Amino acid sequence: MVLATSSPSTGRKKQYKSCKELLLYFHDVIYNGKNKENATSAIVAAPEGANLTILAGNFHFGNIAVFDDPITLDNNFHSKPVGRAQGMYIYDTKNTYTSWLGFTFVLNSTDYQGTINFIGADPIMIKTRDISVVGGTGDFFMHRGVATLMTDAFEGEFGNLNHSYIDLAMDAKTVMLAIFLLFLISASSDAHTQKIRARKPCKHLVFYFHDVIYNGKNSRNATSAIVGSPVWGNKTTLAGQSHFGDLVVFDDPITLDNNLHSTPVGRAQGFYIYDKKEIFTAWLGFSFVFNSTEHKGSINFAGADPLMNKTRDVSVIGGTGDFLMARGIATLMTDAFEGEVYFRLRTDIKLYECW
Numbered sequence: 001m002v003l004a005t006s007s008p009s010t011g012r013k014k015q016y017k018s019c020k021e022l023l024l025y026f027h028d029v030i031y032n033g034k035n036k037e038n039a040t041s042a043i044v045a046a047p048e049g050a051n052l053t054i055l056a057g058n059f060h061f062g063n064i065a066v067f068d069d070p071i072t073l074d075n076n077f078h079s080k081p082v083g084r085a086q087g088m089y090i091y092d093t094k095n096t097y098t099s100w101l102g103f104t105f106v107l108n109s110t111d112y113q114g115t116i117n118f119i120g121a122d123p124i125m126i127k128t129r130d131i132s133v134v135g136g137t138g139d140f141f142m143h144r145g146v147a148t149l150m151t152d153a154f155e156g157e158f159g160n161l162n163h164s165y166i167d168l169a170m171d172a173k174t175v176m177l178a179i180f181l182l183f184l185i186s187a188s189s190d191a192h193t194q195k196i197r198a199r200k201p202c203k204h205l206v207f208y209f210h211d212v213i214y215n216g217k218n219s220r221n222a223t224s225a226i227v228g229s230p231v232w233g234n235k236t237t238l239a240g241q242s243h244f245g246d247l248v249v250f251d252d253p254i255t256l257d258n259n260l261h262s263t264p265v266g267r268a269q270g271f272y273i274y275d276k277k278e279i280f281t282a283w284l285g286f287s288f289v290f291n292s293t294e295h296k297g298s299i300n301f302a303g304a305d306p307l308m309n310k311t312r313d314v315s316v317i318g319g320t321g322d323f324l325m326a327r328g329i330a331t332l333m334t335d336a337f338e339g340e341v342y343f344r345l346r347t348d349i350k351l352y353e354c355w
Contacts, residue, residue: 027040042230060097116140135317137314137329238340246273249271270286288301290321295323
């Protein structure tokens with residue numbers, strides 16, 4: 001493994017000042033077979049022998065849960081939400097409680113507009129745990145940093161209305177790693193954001209990718225398939241309630257124009273999860289894998305995709321080959337949609353860090 005920084009390492013951990021600090025709570029109520037109306041999360045995949053209404057034995061190993069949790073400024077579940085925490089967690093160890101998290105804070109309040117993206121391991125039994133802030137949009141454009149999680153309340157795995165209710169205190173400290181950003185730390189966060197937004201991208205790319213979802217009849221041509229769904233769904237038909245809980249894996253062709261039959265220049269590979277009951281939204285984790293005369297390498301993306309908006313921004317969180325360590329923003333637009341079988345996304349990529 002090779003780690004690169006913008007300045008030589010001194011051999012000691014650097015002391016960075018955060019340019020922005022936030023303290024937020026989010027509240028998770030997992031579906032238990034009786035609380036569908038109030039649940040904010042649901043098990044969508046489980047190991048063989050387990051089911052989708054009871055967390056599996058062996059420390060829930062193998063359970064995947066999709067969530068759309070309210071975010072509040074205090075630890076009161078009934079306080080007015082300032083946004084939603086949307087994404088997934090996977091229980092990933094058999095001998096203790098740990099999980100892997102991939103999710104986004106979608107903030108829509110008078111104080112903040114935009115998203116913050118998080119990825120990392122969560123050793124749940126430790127009092128405080130750090131995960132990475134890997135990007136953001138809006139007021140959190142291109143932000144990076146660390147979020148410290150603390151389980152603030154826990155009400156078992158079974159019960160009445162508040163089944164598996166968890167408060168997580170999020171102490172998100174966004175730190176700047178590049179030299180010119182460190183130079184701006186003494187400025188206000190607003191000035192910092194405006195400075196980054198004024199930058200011109202070092203690379204600008206536009207691609208299309210085409211998704212054909214398996215529907216029970218098109219296995220030969222399908223490029224994606226439902227691999228996890230809530231107990232009320234199945235794996236050949238997208239679930240009701242805006243497809244909430246459906247987990248889809250895809251391997252889609254990438255083209256330079258909007259013609260599905262054009263020569264592919266690469267593949268879009270990853271997953272999306274429908275993560276809201278009231279409206280169509282998804283959380284994306286995927287890569288563009290290129291193998292053409294013009295581009296070699298990969299670009300990695302993560303973030304929330306509010307599908308009903310005409311354009312949506314997700315974070316470019318890294319890359320390889322021609323896109324080594326690239327970071328930026330990708331603007332998605334649904335360019336075509338044919339029922340629940342085919343859609344085409346126009347992806348406008350602006351990279352602001354190129355090596």
